[in-house]
Amino acid sequence: MKNRAIAELFERIADMMEIQGESSFRVNAYRRGAQALESLQEDVARLRDEERLREVPGIGEGMAARIVEFLDTGRVSQHDDLLKKVPEGLLELRHVGGLGPKTLAMLHDKLKITGREDLVKALEAGKLDGLPGMGEKKIENLKKNLAFQAEASGRVALGVAWPMIEEIMELLGAKVKVMQLSPAGSLRRMRETVGDLDLLAATTRPEAALEAFVKLPMVQRVLGHGDTKASVVMEGGLQVDLRAVPPESYGAALQYFTGSREHNVRLREMARKVGLKINEYGVFKGEERVAGDTEESVYASLGLPWIPPEMREDRGEIDAALENRLPKLIELSDMRADLHCHTKASDGELTIEQLADEAIKRGYKYAAVTDHSASAGYAGGLQPARLLKHIEAIHAFNKTQNKIHLLAGTESDIRADGSLDYPDELLARLDWVVASIHSSFTKDPTGRLIKALEHPATCVLGHPTGRLILEREGYELDWDALFQAAVRTGKAIEINANYHRLDLDDVRARQASGMGIPILINTDMHRADNFDQMKFGIGVARRAWLTAADVVNTWEWKKFEAWRKKVKRD
DNA sequence: GCCGTTTTCGGCCCGACTGTTTTCAGTCG
Structure with missing residues (x-):
């Protein structure tokens, strides 16, 4: 699967062309092409085989040829040619604050800077003094x-950013009377990682809001502080931007700062064609302001229904909105169950009873106890005798109350040979089997996952790629083969809602569901508060355009039971 | 480089902030 690799290559080509002073339109064309490849659900190699590359919006003659070249030879000659003129080290400097393409080109030209080391030396030697546009402050900032x-952490996981923005909003809300306060940006779109936090305030006194913001206790450094906008770096290195707008512009600003950039560009192109102009203050017809107090009004001015933030990625949502076929996205309140939960029996913290209580608190009607299996020694996996007792205890608990149905299940390791981790007769006694790979990641994962799907006892694949966000790439899978096996067997695939995993991801979840594969959203909880990560799984599902009907654990108990009995064929 | 209910050529989103500038370029989102 080369989609990502080619997307990254196109990004690099765009960066290098920019430094070369190429037309910004050509540069943007490459960025659009990269974005298109990244959102692509199909394998780019297959598109090529079927001569359908040109059908992808943003891929024209030139980029299609480069994709073909890469697939055939593993290289793109244009990229290699550019690398001869723009050193690799220069590209990395592109991500240093304040260093854009123009400055880099100038530094390369005048001082023969080729990378970070060169630049540090040149700065120490005072060689930047007197260069065009290089004043005292600029040089000072560059050093900083x-x-x-060097120490910045880069992107953070959604689940790390979430509580931070909640805390900031609470502190800010207590200090200043703002009319409305909302997260925006990639956080509001529920992207799996965020590079910074965007916050929007609607207020008649922007200066007070910004002043309070830059003085929040966790602010480490103020990057900028103007009349309507301030940027700071928080403890831990995460950048947070606050934008303050007048209340009548709140909708337009929220729309604008939620993005994505690609989505917004599309909207503004549409606006231009009908003689409107959209900016963060509203929608304008000439001088006249025709919309902008709410997001709905902004979309309505273009003849569109409101589009949920999670869909705003320029992945077809605007066409869908135009044709009035936006799905009614799943919501947290639709969830009736969590079907991947651990207890004290293996490496969880709660007893069966406590688990049930916590699930009931969240409005769930059923849940599955899925402790680790025999060979999962690292996680206190249950040997067969203990599992039998565990099953009995769970079934006994069900008889003591009628608020929730607990399923006696397991999260069975998929062993190196693709077999499950208990004898078939024991698996047959379980109500529910989640099958997951936890070891031997490189040993034919596709084949093992398919074999696990084909086992009659398996109900669902847990965290199918094994990735850990910002830590570990998932194993390479043959998605076509895997999804076809899921379709063939009728089994489900999980969106693991733990913010370290979010596995399936949005693109794959959309593809799987589109093929008719039942999707589950589970937290894989080990502690009570892990249950609250369900919202991140819901975020992935919404980004995948899923409705409640697409997700098995929104179903009523009776419907679920009928499905479960059909799927689990012992 | 891509694209077409105004176009196969001529367009391509828009504004804030900073710093180096006497009127604007570069960067960023």
């Missing part, structure tokens, strides 16, 4: 930003 980048 270089040092800062």
Whole structure:
């Protein structure tokens, strides 16, 4: 699967062309092409085989040829040619704050800077003094930003950013009377990682809001502080931007700062064609302001229904909105169950009873106890005798109350040979089997997952790629083969809602569901508060355009039971 | 480089902030 690799290559080509002073339109064309490849659900190699590359919006004659070249030879000659003119090290400097393409080109030209080391030396030697556009402050900032980048953490996981923005909003809300306060940006779109936090305030006194913001206790450094906008770096290195707008512009600003950039560009192109102009203050016809107090009004001015933030990625949502076929996205309140939960029996913290209580608190009607299996020694996996007792205990608990149905299940390791981790007769006694790979990641994962799907006892694949966000790439899978096996067997695939995993991801979940594969959203909880990560799984599902009907654990108990009995064929 | 209910050529989103500038370029989102 080369989609990502080619997307990254196109990004690099765009960066290098920019430094070369190429037309920004050509540069943007490459960025659009990269974005298109990244959102692509199909394998780009297959598109090529079927001569359908040109059908992808943003891929024209030129980029199609480069994709073909890469697939055939593993290289793109244009990229290699550019690398001869723009050193690799220069590209990395592109991400240092304040260093854009123009400055880099100038530094390369005048000082023969080819990378970070060169730049640090040149700065120490005072060689930047007197260069065009290089004043005292700029050089000072450059030194700071270089040092800062060296220790900066980069992107953070959604689940890390979430509580931070909640805390900031609470502190800010208590200090200043703002009319409305909302997260925006990739956080509001529920992207799996975020590079910074965007916050929007609607207020008649922007200066007070910004002043309070830059003085929040967790602010480490103020990057900028103007009349309507301030940027700071929080403890831990995460950048947070606050934008303050007048209340009548709140909708337009929220729309604008939620993005994505690609989505917004599309909207503004549409606006231009009908003689409107959209900016963060509203929608304008000439001088006249025709919309902008709410997001709905902005979309309505283009003849569109409101589009949920999670869909705003320029992945076809605007066409869908135009044709009035936006799905009614799943919501957290639709969830009736969590079907991947651990207890004290293996490596969880709660007893069966406590687990049930916590599930009931969240409004669930059923849940599955899925402790680790025999060979999962690292996680206190249950040997067969203990599992038998565990099953009995769970079934006994069900008889003591009628608020919730607990399923006696397992999260069975998929062993290196693709077999499940208990004898068939024991698996047959379980109500529910989640099958997951936890070891031997490189040993034919596709084949093992398919074999696990084909086992009659298996109900669902847990965290199918094994990835850990920002830590570990998932194993390479043959998605076509895997999804076809899921379709053939009727089994489900999980969106693991733990924010370290979010596995399936949005693109794959959309593809799987589109093929008719039942999707589950589970937290894989080990502690009570893990249950609250369900919202991140819902975020992935919404980004995948899923409705409640697409997700098995929104179903009523009776419907679920009928499905479960059909799927689990012992 | 891509694209077409105004176009196969001529367009391509828009504004804030900073710093180096006497009127604007570069960067960023």
